[in-house]
Amino acid sequence: MTTQVGTATDPRSRVDGLGWVSRAVFPDERVGLTVGAAPPPGHRAVARYAVVPSVARARFLVPLGAPRAGAASLLAYNALRPPKVRALRAVLGGLARFGPAGLAPFPTLTVSVPAGVPAADLLLTERLTDALGGTPLLAACGVRPPDPNGKPTLQLFSADGRPRGYAKIGWNDATRALVTAEAAALRALRAVAGVADHPLPPGLLTETAWAGQV
Numbered sequence: 582m583t584t585q586v587g588t589a590t591d592p593r594s595r596v597d598g599l600g601w602v603s604r605a606v607f608p609d610e611r612v613g614l615t616v617g618a619a620p621p622p623g624h625r626a627v628a629r630y631a632v633v634p635s636v637a638r639a640r641f642l643v644p645l646g647a648p649r650a651g652a653a654s655l656l657a658y659n660a661l662r663p664p665k666v667r668a669l670r671a672v673l674g675g676l677a678r679f680g681p682a683g684l685a686p687f688p689t690l691t692v693s694v695p696a697g698v699p700a701a702d703l704l705l706t707e708r709l710t711d712a713l714g715g716t717p718l719l720a721a722c723g724v725r726p727p728d729p730n731g732k733p734t735l736q737l738f739s740a741d742g743r744p745r746g747y748a749k750i751g752w753n754d755a756t757r758a759l760v761t762a763e764a765a766a767l768r769a770l771r772a773v774a775g776v777a778d779h780p781l782p783p784g785l786l787t788e789t790a791w792a793g794q795v
Contacts, residue, residue, distance in 0.1 A: 590615045592636065592690065599632070599639040601727035605752040606720075606735070608792045609703045613693035620693035627700045627707075628692040628719075631684040633673065643677060643684060644719040649742035651677035651684070654721030657744055658736070705791065709737065709748060712787040718745055732756050746786050750794050757794070764788050 591614045592603040607614055613624045616636055620626050630642040631651075643651050655674035659667045676683035694703050701707040710718045720735040735748040751757035767785040774782060 590618045592616060596727070597637075597639075598724045598726045599636060601731075602642070602722055602724050602733045605733040605750050605794065606705060606722060607692065608752070608794060611695055611698065612703050613691075615691045615693070616688050618691070620691055623696055624693035625696055626691050626693045627704065629681070630690040630692070631677075631681075631687040632690050633684075633687050636688050639724040641724060642690065642722045643673075643687075644721055644738075645681045645684065645689070646719050647738075647740035647742075648678050648680040648683075650719040650738040650740055651680070651721075653738050653742035653744065654719075654736055705748065705750070705789075705794070706735070706737075708789055708791060709787065712789065713745065716745075720748070729753060730755055730759070732760060747783075752794055 592599045593607065593614060594600065595603075603614060613621045615621070616632065629645040631645055632639050633641045633643055641655075643654055645651060652674045655670045655677055659670055662670070673684075681689070692704070694700050699707075701711055706718050706720045710716065716739055718737045719740065720737055722733060722735050725731060732749045732751060734750070737745040737748060739745055749760050749763065751760035764785055767782060770782040771785075773779045774784075
């Protein structure tokens with residue numbers, strides 16, 4: 582028997598960006614999401630995130646499972662960000678190196694699954710871990726206002742902080758079509774990878790359709 586998780590502290594019940602991203606990344610109702618609370622009865626915690634800077638003004642979910650991955654999620658990919666944003670992320674990245682203790686001022690989002698249910702059956706990061714060779718992956722995610730054409734994007738890192746890729750999520754008809762088209766374009770660009778005068782496209786590592794998402 583499976584049951585739905587209560588919504589008392591579940592951010593998926595929110596109508597803001599945190600709610601939108603949470604529903605896209607964790608669409609299975611059997612997954613427990615709690616902020617500042619223990620997992621639901623019968624669940625085991627499988628991941629935790631710092632909600633930066635707060636639940637009401639969430640902008641970024643930082644993985645807490647490995648300090649180097651958490652720090653890398655804040656320190657990588659900053660070259661095109663405004664100077665003030667880069668400076669703030671540098672400070673937070675330094676704090677993240679201390680693990681959960683360094684990011685203790687921020688609310689903690691706990692992800693849990695029912696006891697006895699494999700996490701890979703319910704969580705995108707676990708499915709991607711299996712698809713990309715089995716090395717555990719940790720995901721960071723930016724939070725933006727809800728957008729019917731927006732694609733929540735996970736930054737994927739190994740526990741030692743090495744970037745492993747991005748995962749774009751198509752969560753409705755429009756974004757599923759966009760993600761599918763982008764994947765097709767990346768496959769087509771493989772033919773010109775390394776050809777003179779052509780930019781080097783990012784490699785397509787994997788595709789998956791799961792829980793209504795692509």
